[in-house]
Amino acid sequence: MTSAKRSSTESEGLDKSESISAKADGDTIYRILKESLEVDWREYVALVAKIRGSGPFAVLVGVILSQNTSDRNSIEAFLNLEKRVGTSLEKILRSDVKEIEDAIKKAGLWRQKARTIKRAAEAIARMGGEEYLLKEDPSRLREFLTSIDGIGYKTADVFLSVVRRAPYFAVDTHAMRIAIRWGLASKRSYEEASKALLEFFGCERAEEAHRLLIALGRKYCRPRNPKCRECPVNMYCPAYRRSDTDKAS
Numbered sequence: 001m002t003s004a005k006r007s008s009t010e011s012e013g014l015d016k017s018e019s020i021s022a023k024a025d026g027d028t029i030y031r032i033l034k035e036s037l038e039v040d041w042r043e044y045v046a047l048v049a050k051i052r053g054s055g056p057f058a059v060l061v062g063v064i065l066s067q068n069t070s071d072r073n074s075i076e077a078f079l080n081l082e083k084r085v086g087t088s089l090e091k092i093l094r095s096d097v098k099e100i101e102d103a104i105k106k107a108g109l110w111r112q113k114a115r116t117i118k119r120a121a122e123a124i125a126r127m128g129g130e131e132y133l134l135k136e137d138p139s140r141l142r143e144f145l146t147s148i149d150g151i152g153y154k155t156a157d158v159f160l161s162v163v164r165r166a167p168y169f170a171v172d173t174h175a176m177r178i179a180i181r182w183g184l185a186s187k188r189s190y191e192e193a194s195k196a197l198l199e200f201f202g203c204e205r206a207e208e209a210h211r212l213l214i215a216l217g218r219k220y221c222r223p224r225n226p227k228c229r230e231c232p233v234n235m236y237c238p239a240y241r242r243s244d245t246d247k248a249s
């Protein structure tokens with residue numbers, strides 16, 4: 001199947017009556033994914049930033065760095081920024097954009113990301129500082145974050161689920177593909193997939209389920225030739241392909 005044909009099939013989506021939720025609940029799928037996939041926190045820049053304890057703004061910096069690049073490159077860029085400039089709100093406010101650019105080149109789109117990081121720091125400082133990220137109502141904070149040029153829903157939702165454990169499910173390309181194949185979302189709408197995955201897994205599991213879907217997408221549920229026969233949730237999946245010659249859903 002060509003990629004164009006695949007996109008067309010995926011955007012049409014699946015009949016909701018064939019959704020994975022008709023065969024298993026979120027608890028069951030979460031448990032299976034957790035038991036069968038290895039998730040290493042050192043592979044996720046938001047968690048690296050959180051565990052290094054530099055504060056919520058540093059987590060936001062890490063998530064911005066991860067936009068459209070691999071976690072490996074964004075972690076390298078984050079650690080370099082930490083070493084050369086610092087990742088705290090104060091240090092970013094005091095730094096020059098050029099210094100940030102030079103430190104984050106490994107993350108790609110470095111000019112754009114350096115400006116986004118600087119804009120975010122200035123906007124957060126105007127709201128009273130880092131405390132604002134910890135205390136503001138999550139839905140208002142999401143609006144605020146997405147009003148900053150360069151920060152979209154995915155970046156805001158990763159931040160909100162990692163730092164605030166707020167009821168938002170971050171949807172990257174893996175989660176979007178899987179939500180469509182599972183019949184939870186019918187088209188490539190971020191909000192639809194995010195709400196459906198949150199409802200399916202529940203708020204308390206949103207953050208970890210997000211990482212499990214990334215792991216599932218990388219190992220089994222690939223864009224082309226998904227490894228359905230080896231996939232740990234194939235017995236519940238409406239898009240299960242019994243052989244490589246079956247058409248992907």
Ligand code: SF4
Binds near residue numbers: 181226228238240241
């Ligand atoms: S069975 Fe196939 S399509 Fe379904 S989640 Fe697993 S790899 Fe993806």
